[in-house]
Amino acid sequence: xxxxxxxxxxxxxxxxxxxxxxxxxxxxxxxxxxxxxxxxxxxxxxxxxxxxxxxxxxxxxxxxxxxxxxxxxxxxxxxxxxxxxxxxxxxxxxxxxxxxxxxxxxxxxxxxxxxxxxxxxxxxxxxxxxxxxxxxxxxxxxxxxxxxxxxxxxxxxxxxxxxxxxxxxxxxxxxxxxxxxxxxxxxxxxxxxxxxxxxxxxxxxxxxxxxxxxxxxxxxxxxxxxxx
Amino acid sequence: xxxxxxxxxxxxxxxxxxxxxxxxxxxxxxxxxxxxxxxxxxxxxxxxxxxxxxxxxxxxxxxxxxxxxxxxxxxxxxxxxxxxxxxxxxxxxxxxxxxxxxxxxxxxxxxxxxxxxxxxxxxxxxxxxxxxxxxxxxxxxxxxxxxxxxxxxxxxxxxxxxxxxxxxxxxxxxxxxxxxxxxxxxxxxxxxxxxxxxxxxxxxxxxxxxxxxxxxxxxxxxxxxxxxxxxxxxxxxxxxxxxxxxxxxxxxxxxxxxxxxxxxxxxxxxxxxxxxxxxxxxxxxxxxxxxxxxxxxxxxxxxxxxxxxxxxxxxxxxxxxxxxxx
Numbered sequence: 001x002x003x004x005x006x007x008x009x010x011x012x013x014x015x016x017x018x019x020x021x022x023x024x025x026x027x028x029x030x031x032x033x034x035x036x037x038x039x040x041x042x043x044x045x046x047x048x049x050x051x052x053x054x055x056x057x058x059x060x061x062x063x064x065x066x067x068x069x070x071x072x073x074x075x076x077x078x079x080x081x082x083x084x085x086x087x088x089x090x091x092x093x094x095x096x097x098x099x100x101x102x103x104x105x106x107x108x109x110x111x112x113x114x115x116x117x118x119x120x121x122x123x124x125x126x127x128x129x130x131x132x133x134x135x136x137x138x139x140x141x142x143x144x145x146x147x148x149x150x151x152x153x154x155x156x157x158x159x160x161x162x163x164x165x166x167x168x169x170x171x172x173x174x175x176x177x178x179x180x181x182x183x184x185x186x187x188x189x190x191x192x193x194x195x196x197x198x199x200x201x202x203x204x205x206x207x208x209x210x211x212x213x214x215x216x217x218x219x220x221x222x223x224x225x226x227x228x
Numbered sequence: 229x230x231x232x233x234x235x236x237x238x239x240x241x242x243x244x245x246x247x248x249x250x251x252x253x254x255x256x257x258x259x260x261x262x263x264x265x266x267x268x269x270x271x272x273x274x275x276x277x278x279x280x281x282x283x284x285x286x287x288x289x290x291x292x293x294x295x296x297x298x299x300x301x302x303x304x305x306x307x308x309x310x311x312x313x314x315x316x317x318x319x320x321x322x323x324x325x326x327x328x329x330x331x332x333x334x335x336x337x338x339x340x341x342x343x344x345x346x347x348x349x350x351x352x353x354x355x356x357x358x359x360x361x362x363x364x365x366x367x368x369x370x371x372x373x374x375x376x377x378x379x380x381x382x383x384x385x386x387x388x389x390x391x392x393x394x395x396x397x398x399x400x401x402x403x404x405x406x407x408x409x410x411x412x413x414x415x416x417x418x419x420x421x422x423x424x425x426x427x428x429x430x431x432x433x434x435x436x437x438x439x440x441x442x443x444x445x446x447x448x449x450x451x452x453x454x455x456x457x458x459x460x461x462x463x464x465x466x467x468x469x470x471x472x473x474x475x476x477x478x479x480x481x482x483x484x485x486x487x488x489x490x491x492x493x494x495x496x497x498x499x500x501x502x503x504x505x506x507x508x509x510x511x512x513x514x515x516x517x518x519x520x521x522x523x524x525x526x527x528x529x530x531x532x533x534x535x536x537x538x539x540x541x542x543x544x545x546x547x548x549x550x551x552x553x554x
Contacts, residue, residue, distance in 0.1 A: 040256040044263025051268025052275055066280045066327055067308075067316035067523045068379055079275040131527055139516065146514055197514060200377065201495055202324040202424045 038102055045106050049113045052080045053120070070128045077124055078150075081117035082191050084110050085157075086213055089188055093219035108164050111184065115161035118191075122154050146197035153190035156183045185220075188213050281330040283311040286452040289386055295368045295451055301442060302370040303536070308381035310450045312523050317457045318375065319476060320425060321410065321417035329457035336416050336477065338461040347483040348403035351396075357461050361447060363396070364388035368451070369444055371467035373474075374506045374535045380520045385465055386448030391439045399435065399483045406438045407431075407488035408464055409480035425491050431464065431475035432488030432502065434544075442467055442540055445478075468537040470504040501554040505545065506535035510554050 056076055059065050065072040088111040091103045130137050140147040160183050162168075169177045192213050195206035298304075319329040322336075341357040366386050374380045394406065412428035414420040420427045437443060444465040447454055454460040459476025466473045472492050482488075492500035499513055508518045508531040519528040534541050545553075 038259075040259035040263060044260040045267055047260065047264035048267025048269075048271070051264070052271045055272055055276060064279050066277070067312035068326075068521065070521070070526075071379075072277065076275045076277075080271060083271065083274060128526075129528075133528075136516070136519065143511075144515055202320075202422075204422075204424075 038105065041102065041106055042109055045109055045113075049084070049110075052076060052117070070124065074121060074124045074129060077117050077121035078195070081114050081121055082195065082209060084114035084117060085184070085188050085191060086209065086216070088114060089184060089213065089216050093216050096223050097219060112161055112164060115157050118154050118157055122151075146194055149190045149197070150194035153187040153194060156187040156190070160184055160187070185217060189217075277325075277327065281315050281327055283314045284330070284455040284457070286455055288451055289448040289453045290366055290451060292451055294366075295386075299367060299369060301540075302368075303372050303382055305370075305372070305382045306524075307370065307384055308523050313381060313383055313449060314455050314457060316523065318377075318471065319419075319457055319459070321419040321427075321429070321477075322457065323419050324424065330455075332418070333456035335418065336411075336456045336460065338456065338477075341461050341479075343462060343478060344480045345397045345482075346480065347407075348400040348485065349483050350398040350400060353397070360393075360462070364392050366447065369465070371442075371444070371465060372535050373465075373467065373471050374520060374531065376470040376472055376500065376504070376512065376517075378515060378517065378520045378531075379523055380531075380535075381523050384450055385444060385446040386451060386454075387444045387446035387465065389441055390433075390443040390445050390464065391441060393445060393481075394435075394438050397483075402485050403483035404435055405484045405487055406433050406435060407480075407482045407484055408433075408475045408478050409482070410475055411477045411479045425495055429475060429491045430488060431473055431490045432484075433466065433473075434487075435483075436544055437466070437541075440541060440544065442537060468505060468534040468541045470506055472500070473504050503545075503550070503553045505541075505550060505554075506531060507533060507550055507554065509533070510551055 056065075056073055060069060060073065063069075088107050091107040091110075094100050094103055126132060126137065130140070141151050142148070160181055163172065163177065163180065172180065192206065192210045196203050196210065199206055315330040316326045317329040318326060319333065322329040322333045323331075339357070342354050343357065343360060344354045346352050366388060368384055368386055370382060370384045372380060373383050390406075408431045410429040411417065412420065414427075433443065444467075446459070446463050446465045447461060449455070449458055454463065459474070459478075462478045463476040464474050464478065473490075487502060490500075490502055492504075493502055506517075511517050517531055520531045521528050532538070
């Protein structure tokens with residue numbers, strides 16, 4: 001068992017390595033030369049991404065969500081979803097502008113977190129806010145633009161989240177997969193509009209998120225124009 | 229090194245790789261938890277709210293025995309808790325979040341306080357709040373309060389009928405409306421530094437609405453002095469209208485010939501009107517007004533025309549198109 005691990009750890013790496021070839025130096029084994037870089041990043045973001053949910057559940061159990069806990073939960077879950085969506089959309093511009101690559105490792109994870117929180121946000125609306133009153137839900141989606149666009153954002157995110165695995169990249173072919181995943185931009189814009197339209201009058205917070213999203217899309221557009 | 233290892237039985241030697249892996253494992257674990265703390269902390273900072281504020285401790289305003297058990301206008305429904313009534317407030321002068329007024333309204337100075345009565349009255353005057361409190365006997369009114377945001381409460385106010393004050397200052401024959409104005413002082417009301425609304429907050433009633441016995445000027449709640457976040461020292465309560473008509477911390481009452489421009493109707497004329505009568509038939513352009521969540525309850529309930537006060541007030545609007553005059 002141990003020797004298998006050791007063998008794979010010691011296997012020469014095809015990629016570039018800081019420590020150089022691991023033979024003959026006698027200065028001890030070259031450890032984890034071809035192991036995944038930054039192995040702590042994904043679990044770190046996974047644990048951190050669960051914090052808003054854990055905090056919400058703890059606060060709800062202590063009745064510490066204020067006078068209108070359902071509205072509070074809806075707001076927190078929706079905002080967390082939007083933040084993860086914007087974070088996942090920031091990965092590529094960060095690579096283009098700053099040359100960073102580490103964030104590409106967690107782009108999928110953050111996108112899935114966005115969908116996870118969007119699902120909780122939508123479920124809270126369906127089950128707790130509207131207590132599954134189908135008539136009221138249908139009327140909301142059909143007649144209230146802010147709910148229409150929020151619902152549309154969720155519907156667009158669902159297939160993107162579902163096909164996020166490597167298997168689906170192969171199955172669809174990279175080009176088609178990529179084009180399909182560009183729906184995320186549309187979902188991001190709809191989510192921000194949903195936020196702006198929901199607010200009674202003080203749009204400063206949603207406009208802040210809208211400005212960040214607009215800047216990220218502008219970076220992409222600039223690089224796209226330069227390429228074409 | 230080699231010799232040291234050779235001296236011990238090989239079974240006792242921690243394989244070097246395992247040792248290094250363990251060190252690496254601990255290091256990676258530390259990085260993972262550091263990342264989790266940074267990401268989780270950042271998210272909580274952006275979306276979380278911290279523990280809700282504590283309800284204020286206000287002195288009793290009247291002797292508990294002086295409060296009649298039930299009055300003719302009292303809603304026969306369970307009261308919303310003092311905590312919820314005093315920690316869930318829309319009072320943008322102290323911040324747009326509902327827990328902000330309870331946290332920050334302590335900057336308001338409610339003494340000395342005067343109310344200026346102006347306009348079409350035969351007895352214009354500036355009234356000290358403590359004088360005003362002696363003019364009329366205080367009574368408790370348990371009213372439903374329906375916010376335009378589709379939540380509601382049941383609140384035991386302490387106050388006196390607005391009509392008593394109106395009659396005392398004697399409106400002239402020209403007076404058709406009453407305009408109320410909130411204090412304008414961004415030092416005491418830091419929310420006024422942000423131009424989300426056209427400060428100071430202004431509200432208005434038709435004179436016959438102001439004379440209706442349900443319209444109340446409140447100075448207390450739950451038998452206690454009105455907390456700052458609820459509109460101390462003097463606020464309007466019009467239970468058949470949406471909550472935003474209940475202007476807080478009033479400094480001016482002006483009688484006019486023409487309809488006053490109320491703040492929300494100025495800010496978003498397609499969403500908020502002058503009348504703002506609770507009406508399940510007329511939706512807000514962005515959300516339904518057919519139902520409401522009573523604070524403290526899980527299931528939504530149907531909203532009643534005129535917030536359940538139709539019998540008393542519907543006559544005021546006979547012949548009016550309430551879809552147009554929303």
